[in-house]
Amino acid sequence: MVxxxxxxxxxxxxxQSASTGVLAETSFACLTLVPASQITQRLQDTRCTxxxxxxxxxxxxxxxxxxxxxxxxxxxxxxxxxxxNQDANNANGDAFYNNVSVSTVAVLAx
Numbered sequence: 001m002v003x004x005x006x007x008x009x010x011x012x013x014x015x016q017s018a019s020t021g022v023l024a025e026t027s028f029a030c031l032t033l034v035p036a037s038q039i040t041q042r043l044q045d046t047r048c049t050x051x052x053x054x055x056x057x058x059x060x061x062x063x064x065x066x067x068x069x070x071x072x073x074x075x076x077x078x079x080x081x082x083x084x085n086q087d088a089n090n091a092n093g094d095a096f097y098n099n100v101s102v103s104t105v106a107v108l109a110x
Contacts, residue, residue: 001013001014002014002029002080002082002100002102004102004103004104006106007106008067008074008075008103008104008105008106009066009067009068009074009106010064010065010066010067011029011031011064011065011067011073011080011102011104012062012063012064012065013027013029013056013058013062013063013064013065013080013082014061014062015027015061015062015082015084016061016084017086022086023060023061023062024060024061024084024085024086025059025060025085025086026057026058026059026084026085027057027058027059027060027061027063027082027083027084027085028044028055028056028057028058028082028083029055029056029058029063029065029080029081029082029083030043030044030047030048030051030053030054030055030056030080030081031053031054031056031065031070031073031078031079031080032048032051032052032053032054032078032079032081033052033053033072033073033076033078033079034051034052034053034079035077035079035101036079036099036100036101039051039079039081039099042081042083042097043055043081044083045057048081053081054070054073061084067104073104074104075104075105075106076103076104076105077101077102077103077104078101078102078103078104079099079100079101079102080099080100080102081097081098081099081100082097082098082100083096083097083098084096084097
């Protein structure tokens with residue numbers, strides 16, 4: 001699951017099994033401006049950087065990214081590629097991954 005704060009200043013990524021609800025042991029998120037439809041491979045570390053992205057490896061099932069540190073992703077349509085693996089000793093193994101297109105444009109209260 002990927003969610004954006006109402007101000008567009010942070011993104012929260014949560015990885016867990018859809019069938020069992022068990023949190024992943026290792027995960028990563030790659031934030032990039034490349035449209036999700038154009039990404040055809042896992043964007044791990046150097047591939048994420050090559051796509052103009054920022055790579056965030058993390059342990060466990062949840063990560064919040066403060067976008068004030070990454071202004072290129074604020075007020076934009078971005079892709080968050082999320083990958084996860086149940087094996088705590090192998091973050092690069094047979095991780096599943098998915099591309100999620102999200103908007104970080106702030107939602108103003110009316």
